[in-house]
Amino acid sequence: MPVLIDIDSHEHHLFSRAPNGGTAAMASPGSRVECLDIGLINNMPDAALMSTERQIFDLVGAAAERLVVRLHFYTMATTPRSEWGHDYVRRYYRSTDDLLNGGLDGVIVTGTEPRAANLTEEPYWNSFVQLVDWARENTLSSVYSCLAVHGAVLHMDGVERHKLPAKCIGVFAQTKTTRHPLMHNVPATFRIPHARWNEVTERELVNCGYSVLTTSPQSGVDCFVKQQKKSLFVHFQGHPEYETQTLLGEYRRDMGRFLRGENEVCPTIPRGYFGMEAEELLTAYRRKALSDRCPEFFADFPADRLARDLRNAWHRPARHIYRNWLLYMASQRAARSRPPPLSGRNRTRPDSHRSGDPAFGHHG
Template identity: 30%
Template sequence: MPIRIPSDLPAQNVLSRENIFVMDTQRAATQDIRPMEVGILNLMPNKMETEEQFLRLLSNTPLQINVDLIRIDNQAPKNTPKEHMDAFYRDFDEIANKKYDGLIVTGAPLAHLAYQDVKYWEKMTVVMDWARRHVQSTLFSCWAAHAAIYHYFGQHRVLRDEKLSGVYPIEVQNERDELMRGFDPIFYAPQSRYGEIPIEVYQSIPELSVLASSAHTGAHIVASNDKRLVFVTGHPEYDPESLSQEYHRDMAANLSPKIPVNYFPDDDPSKPPMVKWRAHGSLLFTNWLNYYVYQNTPYDLESLSR
């Protein structure tokens, strides 16, 4: 079954060319089932690229999914046309009374700002508290994962001296958890961040379990015992060229970035990158939707409570 998105969302054409089944609103209305309701709070500057990445991952499931694109900052992002935001995004206040089976909160390039200095931090705290009452399971990605750990558990991140950038081997720590079902013992995932929360901090929180980690990246996937919160510190949604684009952007800005680890053959940025994370990225989101969302969410979303 497909994801359901607006008929004229540009991501629909991209996904269709990749033979990914997407359904527009008119066709979905003829199916007599209760679709899953999933929101994506997109904090990235390039909204359209991030939409495609996460919608691609959500598409690999037998469930029909209605997707709402959500914004909390009314300022037009410099990398996305205002017309696109106005046409396809809903302000958080518009959906604040709605309940969702699942919510994805993306990362954001805010590593060097204190949380309180982020212009929409106050609204972020409102959303995170709202999610505990209105969402069956919320998946926080990269910066959002660290922000949520700070908000829910009062634990601070630290900043690395150098950016963690590359595709790193990750080891499954709890193969019995449904989120890790079907994973190889060692899998790969892109990383692109300065922030880090030591693994010992996660392990000290009784409500949380570290499901996958590595010596290079620390904790990679962490989940609450009630399956309502998932924290992913890397970027399984990344396209093959995402790290390359970041590297060349930083080179052009004279930031002297290091070559992403385990990414370019022979560490040669002129060569096409090696892609070895997409299958497990897809599996992660399939497992999340099935075991953390669908298998636990009530049929009547209005009965959802903390």
């Protein structure tokens, strides 16, 4: 099925993509197509705006299968942007202020790079809090990614993030810890990319009523959930949506910042991501960057050679998780719109309206 895009211009880059043989289609005004309406709240920095759209579009498109999904693009007006960024979101996005008098089946809320020591001091904090409060009353489920996770749990339950001694970056094995419909058809152990400077811990989350679904000895908690009023809040400290080369691009960016003197910490090599030959190549490059730090050395970064043998080990489990999320919302929407059961002999059997997909009634 095509993924419908609620954008008024065919100039948007997603209209040329075709995940799994499908394409984006413009959502016609007043369209009555039965579909799941999902808002992408894209707060990523300007350089990652388009790639984040592409990642979410491709993942949702792969997960949707026979479901029809309509994506709506929003951003918080208080997110810092360049002149180009302001122009881009003006053309293709709506402000989250437009959400406050409406509802969606679900939202996916991205993080952004931290700028302040405390989340409550970020320039977008008040807008973010307003968005979270709206989501728990006006969505069936809400997905939060990376820094948005830390903001959501801080606002909802006072769970503080903790600074890590070094950036958690790489592709880490996650183990399922709880039987839950979102984990149906997901292997007992699978790999997910992480890239962050902070974390929230399992102990604090469990003490506040969260159910931890996946965790790792190396990267800590990844996926965890909690019902927040009308919405199931789903949190990923990792990045199931990442493309094959996304971590490579992030590492290259961080190395450039170090060589230019914008950051005093030389980035650590992503773990579990590169093959042995690539790791040796990158180790030699990093050693020279530390011994002879200069901006000119950035031109020698061996991006093409490093990318040659990269493999995406997380797309299949990520697709299963997002498939289960879409099915959850479809099931919830059907249940909430269902008329009350009839009394007497004509009463409807309680299971007669259940989704035909095995994800519901199975808690793998």
